[in-house]
Amino acid sequence: MIPAKRPAAQPVRWQQSWREAVTDAGELLDLLGLAAHADSLLAAADTGFALRVPRGFVARMRHGDPRDPLLLQVLPQAAELGAAPGYTHDAVGDLAARAANGVLHKYHGRALLIATGSCAINCRYCFRRHFPYAQQTAAANHWDEALAWLRSDTSISEVILSGGDPLALATPKLVELSQALAAMPHVRRLRIHSRLPIVLPERIDREFTAWLAQLPLQRVLVVHANHANEIDASVEQACAALRAAGVTLLNQSVLLRGINDSVAALGALSERLFECGVLPYYLHLLDRVHGAAHFEVEPAQALAIVDGLRATLPGYLVPRLVREVAGAPCKTPVEHGAAMAQRDGIE
Ligand SMILES: *Cc1c(COP(=O)(O)O)cnc(C)c1O
Numbered sequence: 585m586i587p588a589k590r591p592a593a594q595p596v597r598w599q600q601s602w603r604e605a606v607t608d609a610g611e612l613l614d615l616l617g618l619a620a621h622a623d624s625l626l627a628a629a630d631t632g633f634a635l636r637v638p639r640g641f642v643a644r645m646r647h648g649d650p651r652d653p654l655l656l657q658v659l660p661q662a663a664e665l666g667a668a669p670g671y672t673h674d675a676v677g678d679l680a681a682r683a684a685n686g687v688l689h690k691y692h693g694r695a696l697l698i699a700t701g702s703c704a705i706n707c708r709y710c711f712r713r714h715f716p717y718a719q720q721t722a723a724a725n726h727w728d729e730a731l732a733w734l735r736s737d738t739s740i741s742e743v744i745l746s747g748g749d750p751l752a753l754a755t756p757k758l759v760e761l762s763q764a765l766a767a768m769p770h771v772r773r774l775r776i777h778s779r780l781p782i783v784l785p786e787r788i789d790r791e792f793t794a795w796l797a798q799l800p801l802q803r804v805l806v807v808h809a810n811h812a813n814e815i816d817a818s819v820e821q822a823c824a825a826l827r828a829a830g831v832t833l834l835n836q837s838v839l840l841r842g843i844n845d846s847v848a849a850l851g852a853l854s855e856r857l858f859e860c861g862v863l864p865y866y867l868h869l870l871d872r873v874h875g876a877a878h879f880e881v882e883p884a885q886a887l888a889i890v891d892g893l894r895a896t897l898p899g900y901l902v903p904r905l906v907r908e909v910a911g912a913p914c915k916t917p918v919e920h921g922a923a924m925a926q927r928d929g930i931e
């Protein structure tokens with residue numbers, strides 16, 4: 585018998601890295617030389633949202649620094665356990681915006697597909713920590729219900745793949761989905777919102793970029809970086825490969841207390857992103873999701889930071905400060921004067 589050239593069902597490299605993520609807080613602290621801090625750093629009780637962080641992302645954390653801005657995004661903290669007024673389980677009205685199984689339709693011309701509930705990393709501030717994704721993804725029933733809805737609403741010119749992280753799906757699944765989308769004459773753009781080019785850049789492999797390059801749709805990828813230290817040479821390479829495939833790259837960040845709440849941190853992030861050909865798009869005020877109150881930055885301080893960015897950076901490197909207001913027709917700009925009213929929910 586002639587042996588096969590390649591053993592069958594070799595796991596793709598990025599899937600292997602995905603599976604090897606750190607999921608134990610004690611191990612994470614050991615890797616960072618922080619074992620001595622374990623008692624003060626680790627949540628005393630179960631937060632209901634597991635720790636998960638790819639090893640390549642851990643490698644970008646500063647050794648021996650319990651305040652490292654990357655570490656604080658992923659490490660469960662005792663502060664998550666306290667209830668805070670105004671912090672809920674469905675902070676952005678996703679349950680009300682459901683148009684079909686796994687389809688959110690909030691804004692004109694754009695429909696968002698919850699492609700999967702999985703992420704390679706668990707970010708402590710994420711609204712996803714409570715959304716009932718298992719029952720809500722568009723991939724259930726082979727996308728049939730979601731695709732039928734998109735086909736029938738000809739006002740939709742842009743389909744947004746979100747999640748979870750849509751690049752958790754294997755590339756052949758994305759190929760299948762995009763073929764169905766490309767056959768809809770009213771759909772012109774495919775937008776992907778993914779943190780994987782940042783936290784697991786090996787996901788941007790040849791198979792993936794080859795798919796994007798031949799797609800008969802305009803394509804946009806919104807990455808999600810909160811701090812300049814998240815972007816190393818491997819991320820830079822992933823961005824270059826995406827641009828070579830004809831993808832417009834944007835970034836969204838969440839403004840997070842103790843992580844990126846300064847002109848210096850966000851200025852450095854914008855500059856670093858632009859070195860990778862990525863333009864800053866949105867800077868989000870935190871969604872008020874239960875367990876994330878300790879990350880909140882007051883709107884007045886957020887505005888002062890953005891004023892500081894405007895005073896020091898070219899205009900195209902200043903992200904738009906927005907917050908998501910349930911029921912609003914677009915992401916809501918946070919502006920001087922309106923900030924206090926927004927804070928009190930009088931939009
Ligand atoms: C944020 C979001 C969009 C995209 O809004 P843009 O302002 O175009 O970036 C679309 N649909 C839903 C449901 C969203 O939450």
Ligand code: SF4
Binds near residue numbers: 705779808
């Ligand atoms: S959806 Fe984005 S912010 Fe939330 S856990 Fe996944 S990668 Fe992190």
